[in-house]
Amino acid sequence: MDRRPELRFRNSMETPLARDAVEATAQFPIPPGVFAETVTEVVHYTDRLFRFRMTRPASFRFRSGEFVMIGLPNALKPVFRAYSITSPSWDDELEFFSIKVPGGPLTEHLKAIQPGDTVLMRRKPTGTLVNDALLSGERVYMFSTGTGIAPFASLVRDPETYEKFDRVILTHTCRDVAELKFGLELVETVRNDPLVGEFAGDRLIHYPTVTREAFVRTGRITEHLESGKLFEFLGLPVLAPETDRAMICGSMAMLRDTKRLVEGFGLTEGANSAPSTYVVERAFVD
Numbered sequence: 001m002d003r004r005p006e007l008r009f010r011n012s013m014e015t016p017l018a019r020d021a022v023e024a025t026a027q028f029p030i031p032p033g034v035f036a037e038t039v040t041e042v043v044h045y046t047d048r049l050f051r052f053r054m055t056r057p058a059s060f061r062f063r064s065g066e067f068v069m070i071g072l073p074n075a076l077k078p079v080f081r082a083y084s085i086t087s088p089s090w091d092d093e094l095e096f097f098s099i100k101v102p103g104g105p106l107t108e109h110l111k112a113i114q115p116g117d118t119v120l121m122r123r124k125p126t127g128t129l130v131n132d133a134l135l136s137g138e139r140v141y142m143f144s145t146g147t148g149i150a151p152f153a154s155l156v157r158d159p160e161t162y163e164k165f166d167r168v169i170l171t172h173t174c175r176d177v178a179e180l181k182f183g184l185e186l187v188e189t190v191r192n193d194p195l196v197g198e199f200a201g202d203r204l205i206h207y208p209t210v211t212r213e214a215f216v217r218t219g220r221i222t223e224h225l226e227s228g229k230l231f232e233f234l235g236l237p238v239l240a241p242e243t244d245r246a247m248i249c250g251s252m253a254m255l256r257d258t259k260r261l262v263e264g265f266g267l268t269e270g271a272n273s274a275p276s277t278y279v280v281e282r283a284f285v286d
């Protein structure tokens, strides 16, 4: 029997085909050793981007900025992909910000989830974009492009970040203005949050730029770093290893170019086992 007319779609971007795949999940057992969580909210921003929230297992601990492997119970051996947790470590729920890749093994189905659906999550979080991997400093720059903002959404909502750094500068560069929306909402929410807002205040600085459309600020963040435009706008001195820290998240090309620039300012790469003055993580593999 065709059940499609009975299905409720939250918006026109969800295809019946993808939705059917999610509905079919009841036929597959939950693999051993993974959490099976319930989706509580889904918000679509563009035809390429959405975020969702889900329940958090009581035993699940992570550090703000880490990532986990998530999947859907739609096969005997589900596809799992790395996802940065965008919610902070103190939050009762877990939030993720996701791309929708046409024909992508995971996101072609994940984009159709609705509240009440199940999302699988492997138990062990990991990652280098954590406060522990950086030495304390006056300022931390979080350089992101596209979905690379995800780990920083967690960190800018964590009071610990403001205990470690006086200023938190979040840069986010996207191709067009619509793709900035998640970040704009994030910063607004942080500033108005009764808990984090008190810490963040005017110490959280947002620096969005767009590369393929008109906007108040255009161009790649690498150009802004290289030309000094970023520091001029902020009214701050250029990066220095004595005072500044950096976290970088974006495509492989963005990581390569941004790393080169921050290293030119004298910053050196750190890790969980050897904290230093900058850390990087891929936003996706390519």
Ligand SMILES: Cc1cc2nc3c(=O)[nH]c(=O)nc-3n(C[C@H](O)[C@H](O)[C@H](O)COP(=O)(O)OP(=O)(O)OC[C@H]3O[C@@H](n4cnc5c(N)ncnc54)[C@H](O)[C@@H]3O)c2cc1C
Residues within 6 Å of the ligand: 067, 079, 081, 082, 083, 084, 085, 096, 097, 098, 099, 101, 103, 104, 105, 106, 107, 108, 146, 147, 150, 151, 281, 282, 283, 284, 285, 286
């Ligand atoms: C450490 C780490 C953390 C990650 N965190 C996130 C996250 O928080 N949010 C998120 O959406 N993705 C994240 N990714 C990418 C994610 O793991 C998947 O690649 C993505 O969900 C697409 O899955 P897929 O199976 O549909 O397609 P895939 O087969 O995984 O990817 C197909 C192609 O789509 C493109 N692509 C994949 N992911 C992205 C992306 N995020 N932005 C732009 N293009 C992309 C690439 O060209 C890739 O080759 C992360 C990847 C890594 C390594």
Ligand SMILES: NC(=O)c1ccc[n+]([C@@H]2O[C@H](COP(=O)([O-])OP(=O)(O)OC[C@H]3O[C@@H](n4cnc5c(N)ncnc54)[C@H](OP(=O)(O)O)[C@@H]3O)[C@@H](O)[C@H]2O)c1
Residues within 6 Å of the ligand: 048, 145, 146, 147, 173, 174, 175, 176, 210, 211, 212, 220, 221, 222, 250, 251, 253, 254, 255, 257, 258
């Ligand atoms: N179907 C669509 O509508 C659509 C739209 C966008 C992307 N895509 C595809 O999705 C994938 C990822 O796209 P994305 O936009 O999320 O990521 P992206 O290509 O990495 O671009 C995100 C932002 O990072 C900038 N950037 C790219 N390389 C950089 C570098 N080396 N240094 C500094 N900044 C850099 C981009 O500027 P520039 O604009 O100058 O490159 C853009 O503003 C690509 O494979 C792309 O083809 C599809």
